Amino acid sequence: MSTAPLAFLKGHGTENDFVILPDPENRLDLPPAAVARLCDRRAGIGGDGLLHVVRSAAHPEAAGMAGEAEWFMDYRNGDGSVAEMCGNGVRVFARYLQRAGLATEGDLALATRAGVRRVHIAKTADDGTPGDITVGMGRARLPAGEVSVTVDGRRRPARNVNMGNPHAVAFVEDLAHAGPLLDPPQVTPAAAYPEGANVEFAADRGPRHVAMRVHERGSGETRSCGTGACAVMVAAARRDGADPAVTGRPATYTVDVPGGRLVITEHPDGAVEMTGPAEIVAEGTLDARWLAAVLP
Numbered sequence: 001m002s003t004a005p006l007a008f009l010k011g012h013g014t015e016n017d018f019v020i021l022p023d024p025e026n027r028l029d030l031p032p033a034a035v036a037r038l039c040d041r042r043a044g045i046g047g048d049g050l051l052h053v054v055r056s057a058a059h060p061e062a063a064g065m066a067g068e069a070e071w072f073m074d075y076r077n078g079d080g081s082v083a084e085m086c087g088n089g090v091r092v093f094a095r096y097l098q099r100a101g102l103a104t105e106g107d108l109a110l111a112t113r114a115g116v117r118r119v120h121i122a123k124t125a126d127d128g129t130p131g132d133i134t135v136g137m138g139r140a141r142l143p144a145g146e147v148s149v150t151v152d153g154r155r156r157p158a159r160n161v162n163m164g165n166p167h168a169v170a171f172v173e174d175l176a177h178a179g180p181l182l183d184p185p186q187v188t189p190a191a192a193y194p195e196g197a198n199v200e201f202a203a204d205r206g207p208r209h210v211a212m213r214v215h216e217r218g219s220g221e222t223r224s225c226g227t228g229a230c231a232v233m234v235a236a237a238r239r240d241g242a243d244p245a246v247t248g249r250p251a252t253y254t255v256d257v258p259g260g261r262l263v264i265t266e267h268p269d270g271a272v273e274m275t276g277p278a279e280i281v282a283e284g285t286l287d288a289r290w291l292a293a294v295l296p
């Protein structure tokens with residue numbers, strides 16, 4: 001049983017919110033039930049997910065990246081499951097490092113389960129507003145084969161896009177057509193997503209401008225998903241005849257999410273970049289008695 005006080009922070013990126021647990025030497029055992037309790041909005045701190053901040057060299061999944069990236073984002077979904085990548089999480093993770101004096105404005109490399117991600121922290125404005133953060137999200141993979149998403153009894157064609165984690169993107173005329181999104185939409189064929197799927201519903205707002213809602217694997221409907229916004233951008237560019245690999249020109253889309261706005265560019269070599277805000281909203285100490293009951 002752990003009784004030592006434990007520091008936490010709370011942050012969000014376009015209202016995709018996270019419990020942040022700094023643990024440089026990877027001393028914490030974080031079983032799924034403990035993560036789910038920390039992310040519980042009534043019985044815990046509350047968050048869509050958890051960012052466990054660990055030195056790459058101290059984590060078995062990241063030690064191989066330690067030469068390139070000092071810090072590893074050990075990301076967990078709100079239900080305690082592990083995910084490969086979290087786009088909003090990377091920005092919030094970088095903001096935490098900046099606030100803690102472990103990173104400065106400018107360039108930074110972070111280790112994730114999807115590989116090393118390059119990050120740029122823009123300059124803080126004169127009024128103190130922190131600069132936006134740009135993340136090199138890697139290349140999208142578009143597995144072959146048709147997929148579809150069924151919600152409220154209506155089946156819609158979707159695009160299978162992998163941004164390090166799996167997404168199904170369905171275009172709709174109206175985001176309300178996604179329904180209440182209380183349950184995971186059904187994605188078929190299930191074999192296309194052996195590890196489950198994040199499901200995005202996207203609607204046009206103007207030229208190179210879309211809006212989306214998302215049901216996240218392991219978290220439910222959230223107010224933003226960075227990898228999901230990138231998946232939507234990539235699917236929209238293919239649909240619009242703007243695939244940079246074909247046109248030879250970068251494509252930039254604005255993606256509105258319920259919690260804000262992200263700007264995403266795909267380059268002719270396939271590299272996807274996402275820019276958006278990230279904010280730390282609180283820091284504190286977990287109650288030792290509560291923690292002893294939650295952590296093994």
Ligand SMILES: N[C@@H](CCC[C@H](N)C(=O)O)C(=O)O
Pocket residue numbers: 016049077082083084085086087088089165166198216217218219222224225226227228
């Ligand atoms: N909110 C994230 C994605 C988090 C992981 C996802 N739920 C999964 O299981 O793949 C983002 O901003 O990308």
